[in-house]
Amino acid sequence: MTTKSRDELLAEGVDLRARGEAEQARDRLVALADRHPDDAEVAYQTAWTHDVLGLEAEAVAYYERALAGADLSAGDRLGALVGLGSTFRILGRYEEAVRTLRGGLAEFPGDGALRTFLAMALFNTGEHDEATRILLELLATTSEDPGVRTYRKAIAHYAQDLREIVPQES
Template identity: 55%
Template structure:
């Protein structure tokens, strides 16, 4: 059953986020998440906007909700694994990050984004050898992750930062 009111409101909130009107997007998405608590797509978009605002602790619960509910496209589900794992990592929840990346790689074997962020979490738990090994394999394979370039560049200089 199509819910045009939901679809229109969600599209508007996503557009606001994409236009860097993140606070407005957050307000709309929080209202949608309250109205549609079992909607994985709304949960994912709500998590994403919290992440863009640097509200990682709030983002985590929406990522978790998105993974626990059906209804995501394969692309969005991959985005949830990346977002949740990365969020756990910056919150210092390294084991949860590694578990999330492992689960994501079981569903999306070889994904370069998951592999890159997994390497960062491995570094954070003191497994520098495995982290570097995984990154070197990505280099040899010619794998680059331009869509996460800004985040990866930031974390390259701030691997130990916890928010």
């Protein structure tokens, strides 16, 4: 009888999640994470699986373990930052969400997912102006909608200060 490697077990867990068998994936990934507590990639995949199952509170510790490790690819690190920030927000831990997502933007400044989730978290903290500014800037720079493209420059301008009023001449 051959023992499966860490890589094989991780691939099986990820594949199970991708096929919609998240409970089975969770069982395998939790066991693998217990055997490899310092493995950032295993922790990230385990966190992601918890999120898929709606187990956000349990996902946090795995995201934190993943981000504390040094062996995550840039793509997985980005995913873990988005995941943790979003998870904090869903749990009502808004300040932690804002801090995590701002930290993610320091590492990945142009990422639209980080910017979007930051806007949501800022909305939850009452920072409506900044949340709206972020979303309007994102819309102006990324939308392919013909109407938005026509008014891209104006949208980007007004995103800076939605309260701006041009004085009327009498």
